[in-house]
Amino acid sequence: MRVAELSTATGVTVPTIKYYLREGLLPQGELTSPNQARYGEQHVRRLRLIRALIEVGGLSVARLREVLATLDDHDGEINNLLGTVQFNILPPGDDQADAAGIAEVDRLLERHGWHVSEKHPARQVLAGVITRARQLGMGWLLEVLDPYAVAAEQVAKVDIDLTARQGDREAMSEVVVVGTILGDAMLTALRHMAHEFTSARRFGAESFTDRS
Amino acid sequence: MRVAELSTATGVTVPTIKYYLREGLLPQGELTSPNQARYGEQHVRRLRLIRALIEVGGLSVARLREVLATLDDHDGEINNLLGTVQFNILPPGDDQADAAGIAEVDRLLERHGWHVSEKHPARQVLAGVITRARQLGMGWLLEVLDPYAVAAEQVAKVDIDLTARQGDREAMSEVVVVGTILGDAMLTALRHMAHEFTSARRFGAESFTDRS
DNA sequence: CTCCAGTGGATAGTGATGCTATCTGCTATC
DNA sequence: GATAGCAGATAGCATCACTATCCACTGGAG
Numbered sequence: 001m002r003v004a005e006l007s008t009a010t011g012v013t014v015p016t017i018k019y020y021l022r023e024g025l026l027p028q029g030e031l032t033s034p035n036q037a038r039y040g041e042q043h044v045r046r047l048r049l050i051r052a053l054i055e056v057g058g059l060s061v062a063r064l065r066e067v068l069a070t071l072d073d074h075d076g077e078i079n080n081l082l083g084t085v086q087f088n089i090l091p092p093g094d095d096q097a098d099a100a101g102i103a104e105v106d107r108l109l110e111r112h113g114w115h116v117s118e119k120h121p122a123r124q125v126l127a128g129v130i131t132r133a134r135q136l137g138m139g140w141l142l143e144v145l146d147p148y149a150v151a152a153e154q155v156a157k158v159d160i161d162l163t164a165r166q167g168d169r170e171a172m173s174e175v176v177v178v179g180t181i182l183g184d185a186m187l188t189a190l191r192h193m194a195h196e197f198t199s200a201r202r203f204g205a206e207s208f209t210d211r212s
Numbered sequence: 213m214r215v216a217e218l219s220t221a222t223g224v225t226v227p228t229i230k231y232y233l234r235e236g237l238l239p240q241g242e243l244t245s246p247n248q249a250r251y252g253e254q255h256v257r258r259l260r261l262i263r264a265l266i267e268v269g270g271l272s273v274a275r276l277r278e279v280l281a282t283l284d285d286h287d288g289e290i291n292n293l294l295g296t297v298q299f300n301i302l303p304p305g306d307d308q309a310d311a312a313g314i315a316e317v318d319r320l321l322e323r324h325g326w327h328v329s330e331k332h333p334a335r336q337v338l339a340g341v342i343t344r345a346r347q348l349g350m351g352w353l354l355e356v357l358d359p360y361a362v363a364a365e366q367v368a369k370v371d372i373d374l375t376a377r378q379g380d381r382e383a384m385s386e387v388v389v390v391g392t393i394l395g396d397a398m399l400t401a402l403r404h405m406a407h408e409f410t411s412a413r414r415f416g417a418e419s420f421t422d423r424s
Numbered sequence: 425c426t427c428c429a430g431t432g433g434a435t436a437g438t439g440a441t442g443c444t445a446t447c448t449g450c451t452a453t454c
Numbered sequence: 455g456a457t458a459g460c461a462g463a464t465a466g467c468a469t470c471a472c473t474a475t476c477c478a479c480t481g482g483a484g
Contacts, residue, residue, distance in 0.1 A: 015444050016444080022462090023442095034451090036452075045348065052344045061441075061443095089404075094267060115412065116409055117408060126402065129397045132263075140374070154359065156403055164415075191371075191399065193338075241432095243432085245432095246479075
């Protein structure tokens, strides 16, 4: 498979493929001569993975490179692979969190009996969101946290069940990456649709109709 | 309140405030002379809203302008305000969706008895994600859709309950914006933390420990 | 009253990001 | 042997979200 075929197979232009090769996101093809290379199915797959993580997950090329490096790292401790992947997916948290926000997160985790690493990026993210909600005078909005946590736990159980069905650790870590990113997108899309439906129920069907 | 005070009150630099004024995100201050203006509490609030939507929600300035314009539009049909706000928050969907993905979304919505507008952006997003999951050879990942939908419906009910408690329609639409954006961030942060906790339960505590 | 830091408004510049275009020498294929 | 395509390298470009500079002017300190 040559680069043009790789391009048509994935819908990614040749210059962009070359860019990803340069950036190390896509492994080099097998060189058959100094200036000819062959690409295989794994390149198609990888390219689709790259596009999914960029376009669905909104990952930057820099962050994507880290995530893919973790994924490709078969030398490191396989033990921590899942955790490392998870830690690298989230951008470094919003630094807006104040002490009250952080404490609120701690209390929430304790209420639900969750053991979460002190350094989990999602902690900072959540604390930052809490801080901002309060600053916006919408502290009462935080009443959603407990029901959200219950829903998140249900969802996470499904996710882990599905991950556990994967045979080898390598496939598992790819599932973690894809499942985390695509899962976020699916969950928020469903939430938004449920909003329309539920609010139509509540406020009467006319609220959300007649949009052009 | 002058621009410097507005700056220290919100942590946003003066040049950035000027930029937001130029872009129409922040309303002009009350001019007391040709080159002196006063700003009030509503400017502080608005600026915090802007930063929250940009930094937490990842909205672009262009999209933010549309969302804020909808929020400020008291002349339009108040009936559709909530829906319009919802429709303007999501970026135009991923165009990767194929017919099978779209059909899958239709079936899902039917299974759950959800009435969702044909044009809801989240439909395209979800269909695109489904298409990509299949392309990545992870079609079985879509087993999560039904439990996710159940969780999303629970969450949405909480959201709408809270929104309904708002007195006037104006406050309500702001709550819709903030609640949608911050809610997405909270829910995904909780999902990620629940992953760590649940996976430690499942695979043994050593999986996610000892990260530096 | 004078002085000057600070201001509103306008215009131009900057750094990061994610590609895109062009060039060169080579090669597979017809 | 012509010609289309290729790898690798370098340079360019559009967008975005600010940031910097300049100007005439003003409010408040001294």
